[in-house]
Amino acid sequence: DARVTQTPRHKVTEMGQEVTMRCQPILGHNTVFWYRQTMMQGLELLAYFRNRAPLDDSGMPKDRFSAEMPDATLATLKIQPSEPRDSAVYFCASGLSQADEQYFGPGTRLTVT
Amino acid sequence: GESVGLHLPTLSVQEGDNSIINCAYSNSASDYFIWYKQESGKGPQFIIDIRSNMDKRQGQRVTVLLNKTVKHLSLQIAATQPGDSAVYFCAVSSGSARQLTFGSGTQLTVLP
Numbered sequence: 699d700a701r702v703t704q705t706p707r708h709k710v711t712e713m714g715q716e717v718t719m720r721c722q723p724i725l726g727h728n729t730v731f732w733y734r735q736t737m738m739q740g741l742e743l744l745a746y747f748r749n750r751a752p753l754d755d756s757g758m759p760k761d762r763f764s765a766e767m768p769d770a771t772l773a774t775l776k777i778q779p780s781e782p783r784d785s786a787v788y789f790c791a792s793g794l795s796q797a798d799e800q801y802f803g804p805g806t807r808l809t810v811t
Numbered sequence: 812g813e814s815v816g817l818h819l820p821t822l823s824v825q826e827g828d829n830s831i832i833n834c835a836y837s838n839s840a841s842d843y844f845i846w847y848k849q850e851s852g853k854g855p856q857f858i859i860d861i862r863s864n865m866d867k868r869q870g871q872r873v874t875v876l877l878n879k880t881v882k883h884l885s886l887q888i889a890a891t892q893p894g895d896s897a898v899y900f901c902a903v904s905s906g907s908a909r910q911l912t913f914g915s916g917t918q919l920t921v922l923p
Contacts, residue, residue: 740915741913743910754910791854799857799860800857800911801857802855802856805853
């Protein structure tokens with residue numbers, strides 16, 4: 699069945715290293731969202747794309763985070779350099795622009811030491 | 812902006828009983844509401860949604876009730892089962908941006 703996939707599922711890295719997370723949206727979906735989930739802040743929207751164009755990335759720390767959609771089947775979220783406070787679960791979700799529901803991937807659990 | 816809050820961070824129910832999870836939102840212009848279930852180690856899973864032109868919507872064992880007057884949303888789960896144990900989030904959307912604002916989640920525990 700159709701679902702959002704994310705890789706890697708787990709990532710442990712040292713402070714200062716670059717981290718790249720990948721997302722494959724559901725085929726045919728034209729909106730992609732990146733969220734971060736922590737115990738303290740809950741689910742926070744980092745960025746979202748419609749038809750591969752970034753519409754809002756105001757939730758992202760601009761100096762170290764970047765999000766792109768190289769093509770309709772791949773979205774990436776990059777952190778460079780990573781910091782311990784970036785430790786969280788990062789979710790990608792996809793949907794259709796004419797609908798409101800979003801379908802989430804399994805997440806990437808990032809630990810920065 | 813929108814803020815979304817759940818009334819209780821945790822809820823314990825006996826297996827077979829009905830569960831009710833409540834959510835409040837602040838923006839009277841919110842017009843789309845959705846409930847997600849998140850099991851440990853997984854992403855949020857869509858349960859049921861409702862638009863502001865409706866007061867009630869039913870799914871399989873779940874019902875969502877919307878009270879726009881007091882800006883309140885609830886999720887009712889009938890005959891709660893052990894597999895229903897999870898964190899439940901409500902989320903609301905409004906305006907042209909169509910972004911979802913999430914509540915903080917309620918941990919539902921089903922007791923044997």
